[in-house]
Amino acid sequence: MIDTPRVGLFVCHCGSNIAGPVDVESVADYGLTLPGVVFVQRNLYSCSDAGLREIKEAIADQRLDRVVVAACTPRTHEPLFQDACREADLNPYLLEFVNIRDQCSWVHMREPEAATRKAQDLVRMGVAKARLLEPLEEQQVPVEPAALVIGGGMIGMTAALNLANRGFAVMLVEREAELGGMMLRLHTLYPTADDPRKVVQERIAEVQRHDGIEVCTSTVVSSVKGFVGNYEVTIEEMGPGQSNALETGDDSHPSVDAPTPRFATAGVIIVATGAQVLEPEGMYGYDGRRVITQLELEERLRTDQLDAGRVVMIQCVGARSAERPYCSRICCTTAIKNALEINDRCSGVEVYILYRDAETQGPRYEAIYGQAREAGVHFIRYDLGRPPEVTEERVLVYDEMLGATLSIPCDMVVLSTPLVAPSGARELAQMLKVPVDEYGFFLEAHVKLRPLDFATEGIYVAGTARWPSHLEETIVQAYGAAARASTILSKEHVTSSGIVARVNGHLCRGCGRCVEICEFGAPTLEEASSGMKGAHVNAVMCKGCGTCAAICPTGAMQACHFTDAQVAAMVRAALEPSVASLASGNPS
Amino acid sequence: MVEFQPQIVVFACNWCSYAGADLAGSSRMQYAPTTRVIRVMCSGRVTVGFILDTFRRGADGVLVTGCHPGDCHYISGNENAVVTVRKTVRLLQLLGLEVERLRLEWISAAEGARFARLMTEFTGQVRDLGPSLLGNGAEREA
Numbered sequence: 001m002i003d004t005p006r007v008g009l010f011v012c013h014c015g016s017n018i019a020g021p022v023d024v025e026s027v028a029d030y031g032l033t034l035p036g037v038v039f040v041q042r043n044l045y046s047c048s049d050a051g052l053r054e055i056k057e058a059i060a061d062q063r064l065d066r067v068v069v070a071a072c073t074p075r076t077h078e079p080l081f082q083d084a085c086r087e088a089d090l091n092p093y094l095l096e097f098v099n100i101r102d103q104c105s106w107v108h109m110r111e112p113e114a115a116t117r118k119a120q121d122l123v124r125m126g127v128a129k130a131r132l133l134e135p136l137e138e139q140q141v142p143v144e145p146a147a148l149v150i151g152g153g154m155i156g157m158t159a160a161l162n163l164a165n166r167g168f169a170v171m172l173v174e175r176e177a178e179l180g181g182m183m184l185r186l187h188t189l190y191p192t193a194d195d196p197r198k199v200v201q202e203r204i205a206e207v208q209r210h211d212g213i214e215v216c217t218s219t220v221v222s223s224v225k226g227f228v229g230n231y232e233v234t235i236e237e238m239g240p241g242q243s244n245a246l247e248t249g250d251d252s253h254p255s256v257d258a259p260t261p262r263f264a265t266a267g268v269i270i271v272a273t274g275a276q277v278l279e280p281e282g283m284y285g286y287d288g289r290r291v292i293t294q295l296e297l298e299e300r301l302r303t304d305q306l307d308a309g310r311v312v313m314i315q316c317v318g319a320r321s322a323e324r325p326y327c328s329r330i331c332c333t334t335a336i337k338n339a340l341e342i343n344d345r346c347s348g349v350e351v352y353i354l355y356r357d358a359e360t361q362g363p364r365y366e367a368i369y370g371q372a373r374e375a376g377v378h379f380i381r382y383d384l385g386r387p388p389e390v391t392e393e394r395v396l397v398y399d400e401m402l403g404a405t406l407s408i409p410c411d412m413v414v415l416s417t418p419l420v421a422p423s424g425a426r427e428l429a430q431m432l433k434v435p436v437d438e439y440g441f442f443l444e445a446h447v448k449l450r451p452l453d454f455a456t457e458g459i460y461v462a463g464t465a466r467w468p469s470h471l472e473e474t475i476v477q478a479y480g481a482a483a484r485a486s487t488i489l490s491k492e493h494v495t496s497s498g499i500v501a502r503v504n505g506h507l508c509r510g511c512g513r514c515v516e517i518c519e520f521g522a523p524t525l526e527e528a529s530s531g532m533k534g535a536h537v538n539a540v541m542c543k544g545c546g547t548c549a550a551i552c553p554t555g556a557m558q559a560c561h562f563t564d565a566q567v568a569a570m571v572r573a574a575l576e577p578s579v580a581s582l583a584s585g586n587p588s
Numbered sequence: 589m590v591e592f593q594p595q596i597v598v599f600a601c602n603w604c605s606y607a608g609a610d611l612a613g614s615s616r617m618q619y620a621p622t623t624r625v626i627r628v629m630c631s632g633r634v635t636v637g638f639i640l641d642t643f644r645r646g647a648d649g650v651l652v653t654g655c656h657p658g659d660c661h662y663i664s665g666n667e668n669a670v671v672t673v674r675k676t677v678r679l680l681q682l683l684g685l686e687v688e689r690l691r692l693e694w695i696s697a698a699e700g701a702r703f704a705r706l707m708t709e710f711t712g713q714v715r716d717l718g719p720s721l722l723g724n725g726a727e728r729e730a
Contacts, residue, residue: 118621433659547630574595575647
């Protein structure tokens with residue numbers, strides 16, 4: 001056991017992200033006055049190669065046995081600094097991460113003095129905890145070299161094939177009766193005008209031919225337990241007619257064919273459940289006949305049922321509004337593609353696109369916008385405050401450029417509605433314990449640094465389940481998610497966190513409340529040779545939430561890395577008089 | 589007279605609320621600099637003892653934050669937080685502390701705006717109550 005801790009404090013400037021609002025020099029100077037701190041260094045970027053090297057050198061040269069990094073957020077960068085400790089032969093749990101960027105400099109940008117004072121307080125809290133940190137042991141857990149891919153559309157199939165081609169077993173679960181997803185309903189793809197059904201049928205055939213992929217259609221995932229490397233999954237095959245009941249949550253008519261649960265284990269899970277198109281019920285006289293959605297137009301174009309002399313398309317229907325502020329990204333390009341298709345196929349048919357902003361980013365998409373202009377597609381800009389009006393025979397729209405209301409006679413109105421999260425996404429998210437955003441789309445761990453990962457290790461996301469995206473982007477994501485997943489599957493073992501619960505046998509009286517409250521079956525009551533019962537924790541099964549430690553009446557159960565003493569030290573440090581008021585005698 | 593700046597301790601769970609706090613930052617949402625976050629893995633880790641100790645050390649307000657019901661990374665840890673906060677509220681009443689100094693809120697990883705709003709709103713609420721009976725605020729207000 002280490003007697004007097006030697007704490008090294010590293011204060012990151014993060015360029016000007018932290019050093020702009022926060023006076024990092026005074027934070028570093030203050031840090032050196034804190035008990036236990038023997039070394040302080042500022043880094044322009046602590047996470048850079050140079051910064052990490054300086055930390056490792058300081059651990060060796062200064063004989064540091066605790067490291068405090070005051071920088072961004074542990075949610076993205078703690079593993080990096082833990083690795084640096086490991087490489088310097090310091091147990092990675094002797095690192096404490098202090099968040100002075102995301103929760104300080106970025107949120108108090110206009111109050112530099114308050115931000116600096118808060119950064120000093122946070123550093124004081126971090127150092128107080130660091131002094132009480134203990135080395136923790138990690139467990140090696142074998143990896144099940146198999147993947148579960150949820151969603152059998154183009155993205156799920158692409159990810160599944162990619163993993164199967166790397167030699168991993170894949171279970172591909174699709175709730176519909178056939179593979180293919182949204183692609184089956186489309187008419188053409190942009191910018192290549194490929195036949196989506198042909199593209200997707202080829203992929204379906206590849207999937208079905210592959211020995212390494214087990215396809216389970218009409219099947220839903222009903223429960224997920226376990227952890228990275230060892231997820232225990234229950235899937236249920238639905239009898240005919242059950243799919244809809246499940247989607248609407250209507251279980252009032254139990255089917256005769258009760259679902260047959262099946263169990264499987266998977267090292268990783270990829271979520272590729274896609275999205276669906278918003279049904280514009282009650283908007284612009286939507287009736288599915290004369291007023292249809294862009295997706296319904298695709299179906300008509302595919303089956304050659306287009307009977308119209310003049311078509312008006314309305315963009316941003318139910319999107320970029322107060323209720324649904326996001327841009328669905330694919331609708332402008334889709335509308336233009338379909339307008340061009342109508343133009344090519346049916347001479348004499350005029351197409352009007354009523355838009356708010358034409359979002360066709362990228363050289364290829366901007367080109368088809370130019371093509372449509374040249375081909376004589378009419379673009380009329382409207383304002384959200386004065387939306388178009390659809391009557392029996394015409395569409396009225398106030399043209400911003402002309403400053404006048406146009407009256408366009410037409411036989412068909414096509415509404416471009418956004419992609420929305422599919423039914424069941426929230427339920428699946430709760431099952432997987434991963435977050436969704438306010439619209440029900442799956443939320444990645446970090447939009448830039450970990451765009452295909454969830455914060456939960458071993459679960460990944462790709463495609464429109466995450467956000468409306470073009471097919472080419474989602475295919476890239478499918479490959480990306482498969483690559484991320486294979487970083488786990490290619491290992492024989494994963495390391496489970498050292499942050500687990502631990503029992504002090506002297507204090508435990510064997511009441512079993514920890515056993516009752518644990519959702520993961522980690523603590524058990526066992527009889528010692530003395531005949532006394534006492535709690536034991538299976539470190540591999542323990543997820544480290546610390547609820548058992550909270551409920552333990554004697555204090556025998558401790559949550560490692562978040563012990564009572566460590567939390568109390570942080571509380572005490574948080575409420576000590578702040579340095580600024582000490583130094584200047586000036587009350588805050 | 590200098591406006592009373594309350595000292596507020598926020599317990600935030602690693603998976604939802606702490607992530608929400610980070611999102612407030614990456615979205616550059618500005619809020620009151622009165623709060624100090626203590627990260628725990630789950631809101632279920634927070635004990636009656638943690639909260640009482642925080643008040644005893646002089647906090648003017650304590651905010652316990654966790655995942656929305658049903659979203660807990662550990663399935664039901666946030667349900668334990670509900671029980672803990674309820675018990676503590678009764679003890680605060682016995683101690684003569686205003687129960688409005690303690691709040692439990694659910695903040696998801698996507699709710700950066702909600703985190704920022706709650707920090708400012710709770711600061712206002714505690715500021716209106718004035719310094720805690722047990723707090724360091726009397727000196728700070730002078």
